[in-house]
Amino acid sequence: MSTFKMAVIGEEDLIRGFGLLGLELFPVVSGQEARDLLFELKDDRNYGVIFITESIAQGFTGEIEEWGSRPLPCITYIPGVAGSEGYAAERIRRIVEKAVGVDILKGKEVGKK
Amino acid sequence: MEIRVNPTRMELTRLKKRLAMAVRGHKLLKDKLDELMKNFFDLVEENQHLRSEVEANLATALGGFALARAVISRSVLEAAIFTSRGDAALQAETTSKMGVEVPVFRLAMTPALGNGFGMTETSAAFDEAIDFLANSFQAMVELAQVEKTVELMAAEIERTRRRVNALEYVLIPQLRAEIKYITMKLDENERANLTRLMKVKDIVRNR
Numbered sequence: 001m002s003t004f005k006m007a008v009i010g011e012e013d014l015i016r017g018f019g020l021l022g023l024e025l026f027p028v029v030s031g032q033e034a035r036d037l038l039f040e041l042k043d044d045r046n047y048g049v050i051f052i053t054e055s056i057a058q059g060f061t062g063e064i065e066e067w068g069s070r071p072l073p074c075i076t077y078i079p080g081v082a083g084s085e086g087y088a089a090e091r092i093r094r095i096v097e098k099a100v101g102v103d104i105l106k107g108k109e110v111g112k113k
Numbered sequence: 114m115e116i117r118v119n120p121t122r123m124e125l126t127r128l129k130k131r132l133a134m135a136v137r138g139h140k141l142l143k144d145k146l147d148e149l150m151k152n153f154f155d156l157v158e159e160n161q162h163l164r165s166e167v168e169a170n171l172a173t174a175l176g177g178f179a180l181a182r183a184v185i186s187r188s189v190l191e192a193a194i195f196t197s198r199g200d201a202a203l204q205a206e207t208t209s210k211m212g213v214e215v216p217v218f219r220l221a222m223t224p225a226l227g228n229g230f231g232m233t234e235t236s237a238a239f240d241e242a243i244d245f246l247a248n249s250f251q252a253m254v255e256l257a258q259v260e261k262t263v264e265l266m267a268a269e270i271e272r273t274r275r276r277v278n279a280l281e282y283v284l285i286p287q288l289r290a291e292i293k294y295i296t297m298k299l300d301e302n303e304r305a306n307l308t309r310l311m312k313v314k315d316i317v318r319n320r
Contacts, residue, residue: 002204002205002206003202003203003204003205004203004204004205005203006203006254013178013179013182014175014178016178016191017174017175017178017242017243017246018246020243020246020247021246021247021250022202048203048205048216048218049203049218049254049257051253051257068261068264068265068268069265069268071207071214071215071216071261071265072205072207072216074216074257074258074260074261076253076256076257076260078167078171078253079168079171079172079175088164088168088260089164092157092160092161092164092260092263095263095264095267096153096157096263096267098267098271099153099266099267099268099270099271100150100153100270
């Protein structure tokens, strides 16, 4: 067991609350900025979990999914400015589809508007 | 498909051994795949639950912060957040779950978030939002873990299935074909030999 840091990437107003929990905040304004940041953080082995808001991650969800083959860090979506936009559900759906070959989650959407 | 093997008895025994091995491997891999699938579906379900829980909680918490932000000035809010900074520590290790390296998290949080700010400057909504966030954070970390596990399991399932299919549809049929080819060839040789002997016998007898 070793100790890891946790990071939150997103719009400043949204993520500020997580500072209270002792997470590291990375306020960004643009998707590009977030992408570069995430690129750095994922290779920095100090981070165990990286939360990123959906609204900021929407431009590069594909890349995030490509990095999924390593056990750490976990990159997890949290709802963004517009609430949950279903990216997380979409990601799981794609993963399941890839593994099983069929979309078993169809009609069982969670967190999708 | 072209068959390139020496039609000898030795080759035949060798191929038969390989076939037996391939069939066994196929069975084992298929069992593994079934087991992985079973686990996978449970995980996916768990993930769905956690995800909806976390999203609902976060919506409330973040809404609370937005509300607080409307009442409290930015500097006060920042000061409040700064003074009551908690120290959630994440313990993580990877364990092997069915041959897949998955992360396991343990969250160590300071039991009560010492509210280092006054009663008067910040609103009740702010306090509530903080409590809410702290309470749902455990679920968030769990979600991260489950989501990652699902992802890694999916990759493993895909890999295993590919291997099962390769064995089932390529290697095993090929070995069967080769074995059949050798058996036929050997039988053919046998018959050829027999006829030759009979012919020779005829010639000898007619002399």
